[in-house]
Amino acid sequence: MGSEQSIACSIRLNSSLTDEQKARFQNDETIRRILARRGTIAVVGLSADPQKASHFVASYFLERGWKIVPVTPRAGTILGVPTVPDLLSIREPIDVVDIFRPPEEIPGIVDQAIKIGTKAVWMQLRLIDIPAAEKALAAGLDVVVDRCIKMEHGRYGGGLHSAGMNTEIISARRRKL
Amino acid sequence: MSSSSERSFGFETRQVHAGHIPDAETGARAVPIYQSSSFVFESTEQAARLFGLKDYGDIYTRISNPTTAVLEERLASLENATGAVVVASGMSAQFLTFLTLLEPGDEVVASSHLYGGSSTQLTHTLKKLSAKVTFVDPNDVPAWEAAITPKTKLLYGETVGNPSGSVLDLEPIGKLAKAHGIPFVVDNTLATPWLCRPADFGANIILYSATKFLSGHGNAILGAVVDAGNFDFKRTPSIAAPDPAYHNLRFYDTFGHYGFLMKLRMVSLRDVGASASPMNSFLAIQGLETLSLRMERHVYNAQKIAEFLEKHPLVEWVSYPGLASSPYHALAKKYLPRGAGGVLSFGLKGSRKQARERGVKFIEALQIFSHLANIGDVRSLVIHPASTTHQQLTAEELDAAGVPPELIRISAGIENIEDLTWDLNRALHAAFA
Numbered sequence: 001m002g003s004e005q006s007i008a009c010s011i012r013l014n015s016s017l018t019d020e021q022k023a024r025f026q027n028d029e030t031i032r033r034i035l036a037r038r039g040t041i042a043v044v045g046l047s048a049d050p051q052k053a054s055h056f057v058a059s060y061f062l063e064r065g066w067k068i069v070p071v072t073p074r075a076g077t078i079l080g081v082p083t084v085p086d087l088l089s090i091r092e093p094i095d096v097v098d099i100f101r102p103p104e105e106i107p108g109i110v111d112q113a114i115k116i117g118t119k120a121v122w123m124q125l126r127l128i129d130i131p132a133a134e135k136a137l138a139a140g141l142d143v144v145v146d147r148c149i150k151m152e153h154g155r156y157g158g159g160l161h162s163a164g165m166n167t168e169i170i171s172a173r174r175r176k177l
Numbered sequence: 178m179s180s181s182s183e184r185s186f187g188f189e190t191r192q193v194h195a196g197h198i199p200d201a202e203t204g205a206r207a208v209p210i211y212q213s214s215s216f217v218f219e220s221t222e223q224a225a226r227l228f229g230l231k232d233y234g235d236i237y238t239r240i241s242n243p244t245t246a247v248l249e250e251r252l253a254s255l256e257n258a259t260g261a262v263v264v265a266s267g268m269s270a271q272f273l274t275f276l277t278l279l280e281p282g283d284e285v286v287a288s289s290h291l292y293g294g295s296s297t298q299l300t301h302t303l304k305k306l307s308a309k310v311t312f313v314d315p316n317d318v319p320a321w322e323a324a325i326t327p328k329t330k331l332l333y334g335e336t337v338g339n340p341s342g343s344v345l346d347l348e349p350i351g352k353l354a355k356a357h358g359i360p361f362v363v364d365n366t367l368a369t370p371w372l373c374r375p376a377d378f379g380a381n382i383i384l385y386s387a388t389k390f391l392s393g394h395g396n397a398i399l400g401a402v403v404d405a406g407n408f409d410f411k412r413t414p415s416i417a418a419p420d421p422a423y424h425n426l427r428f429y430d431t432f433g434h435y436g437f438l439m440k441l442r443m444v445s446l447r448d449v450g451a452s453a454s455p456m457n458s459f460l461a462i463q464g465l466e467t468l469s470l471r472m473e474r475h476v477y478n479a480q481k482i483a484e485f486l487e488k489h490p491l492v493e494w495v496s497y498p499g500l501a502s503s504p505y506h507a508l509a510k511k512y513l514p515r516g517a518g519g520v521l522s523f524g525l526k527g528s529r530k531q532a533r534e535r536g537v538k539f540i541e542a543l544q545i546f547s548h549l550a551n552i553g554d555v556r557s558l559v560i561h562p563a564s565t566t567h568q569q570l571t572a573e574e575l576d577a578a579g580v581p582p583e584l585i586r587i588s589a590g591i592e593n594i595e596d597l598t599w600d601l602n603r604a605l606h607a608a609f610a
Contacts (some may be wrong), residue, residue: 015434028226051424053431059231125433127318148433155215159233161196162241164249165260165441170186170194 015146016128023077024144025133031152034120034142037095039168040120041149042087044109045100046070048078053094053124054100055079057150064153069094087112096120096142099127107132122149188255188371193466196250201239210459211243230426230443238455240447245394245458252401255370259406260438262446263399263458267366269451270400271295271303274362275384276449277441278415279330281307286324286331288315288345290338290579293566295364299333316508318349325353330413331360331382336375336512336591337367339552340522340562340586341579342496344508351379360408364389367518367552371472373560376405378512382437389553390519393471397457404438416440422448448568458515471555471591476516478557478597479589482519485598486523491605493583499523520552524583535608536561539585541601542607545600547593557590557597 017025041061046054046068058068058079069092070078073085085089087097087109097113099106099122106129113121113136120142125132128146136143144152154160155167159177186194197208216235218224226232235241249261264270264322275285287299289312299310313320315334333353334345347363355362363380365373369390375383383605385391387399410416410429416436419425422444428436446452462470476499483497495502498509499517509517525535539561546559550566560566563575563582575582589597 051426051431056231056326056431059226063232078446151433151435154233157233161250162233162235162243162246162437163260163435164241164246164253164262166250166253166258168189168193168254169198170254171198174199174204175203 015122016126017146021145022132024137025130025143026147027144030120030142031144031147032156034096034122034144035149035153035156037119038064039095040067040069040092042069042090042094042097043100044071044087045096046072046078046083047100048074048076053148057098057100057124057148060150060153074158087116087118090116096122096149097108098122098124100124101127103127103129107135110136114141120144124148189469191254192251192468194516195254196247196586206460208244208247208462210455211238212455213242214238230431230439239450239452240442242453242455244455244462245453248387248399248453248458248462248465249401250386251462252315252370252385252403255465255468256374256376256405258376258383258402258403259434261401261403262438262442263387263401263453263461264446265400265451265453266398267364267384267388267400268294268298269449270384270386270402271364272298273441273445273449273451274384274402275299275303275308275331276306276369277437277445278360278413279303279306280415282328283308283330284326284328285310285333286321286329287312288334288338289313290341290343290363291333291335292339293578295335306359315343316346317351318346321350321353323431325357325359329357329359331362331417333364335364335367336373337498337518337520339367339497339520340584342498342503342505342517342520342522344498344505344512344517346470346508347375347378347380349513354381355379358412360410360413367520368513369468371469371471372476372513372515372518376407381405381408387461388551390472390475391468391553392461393468393553393555394464395551395556396461397456397460397556399461402438402441403435406434408437409434410437413437420444430545472516472519473592475519475553477591478591478594479519479521479587479596480516482587482589482597482601483521483523485601486521489602489605491526491609493524493526495521495523519589521589522584522586522588524581525585525605527583527609529582531561536583536585537564538610539604539608540564543595543600545605546587546604552586552588554588555591557592558588560586562586 043058045143068141070083121136123145246533285402311324332479360381362382363375364384364401373434383403385401417429428440432439480499486492562580
């Protein structure tokens, strides 16, 4: 009875990462550090289609005071921001490179991300390349794999809770205004 | 702000804390009741973003509510799940799950031991939506397999059947569902996450009538759909294909592992309108805070009552998976190690001809047990189906329905156990006087 039988709970998400990979590439502290920077996010593979996940993510962060840089071969503007064809064409410091491209393109994108000195690389849901993630980690970057950056922001910001989702945040301390 | 990377909190901590952090403005310690139909937008732009699902937030209590959200996250936390949607009743939780996952022509394979109301919904109401159900003996695994066709979109059973007391062999059925790439949906109402977490044994979507043990005080009708997060809806057309009911949004592409629940809330619940009332959510939260404590007493009392009745000379049989005599005892030990639930049934001794009449006399002689059609209350409850819910059926029809005329169902409350057995003993003698 009581706490001796209590269950150690952990959230289940259908990630294909192993537990060891999750500990390194879905690390809670890493995620919070990335989100706390509130700087500039390069969205690689940002679509102009408002119904695409990449567009949801970019507009969400734009709304919250982040700068976004659309990285796509498509010339023009998305969400009012001029596009660039690749990461190497960016002329400003980047806090996080958020990847919405198929796994086969990820190694090239990560190489460029390391080269431009971004602080973090984020591979969105199911866009997984572990060797590239290892390389970014070895280069000193914060790395997250197979999570959605918008949902993680919602987890810590309270939005995900309002959608009935399990944030795994438990605290009796009063929230700060 | 502390989080899971620092500590995985235990069940008893989660049942009082998960899903509620005191708000910045008031610091209210109890969960506030947001008894409001709607929520003021910050701006026209923000309204558009909320309706487009581009941002999180409450619009209208038919879809979501801040009080209900606490219950949702708390339940999800206790189930180690991705999230939950709390709705008006257990029946609507079940219906909204089917509505979200099934298309016309699709099929369901389900346990034949389901609660009567559930099996009626599956047989008759789903038929109106051109979906078909095949019922199978719940623990005949080859029968489940044989019933699966290319049109089968989900498997469905109850952890503990009501009132049969059968325990579902979750693991092999979970494996079967996985092999066929379809979700395994389990109604866990009688077990609650304190006695069994079906997802630990391969279930993917967990349903509740939260009216019962979760709330525990018999004062609110509520239901819940919980997504364990262990099923990938990538190849489930209803979640992965463009949805014309939401300007062709692909819920799986956009929301990943939250896709199923987002679609259930934003399309099924929105369109059916079976919403939870904030007051009811508050009552259920109050109940949930003592879940583990109450369940310990419920299963203790149920076990004692079952043992008492099994030895009683005026009792023919007792069905409770916690008894060694139950055919489900081994399964109960495996899946419900903390106790086999709070519900049991038994048969009065004597000829079947007099069974209905004796049942009535038994019920009317009870003093502490409440005669009503519910289970999972802190008060002990009793019902004699042959003279109430099933009174229009013949003796043969009662047998076919699995509720013979001598059957009495008990939901053990948390009262003093000696008082309960005293009351039962008196009523048994009165029935045969």
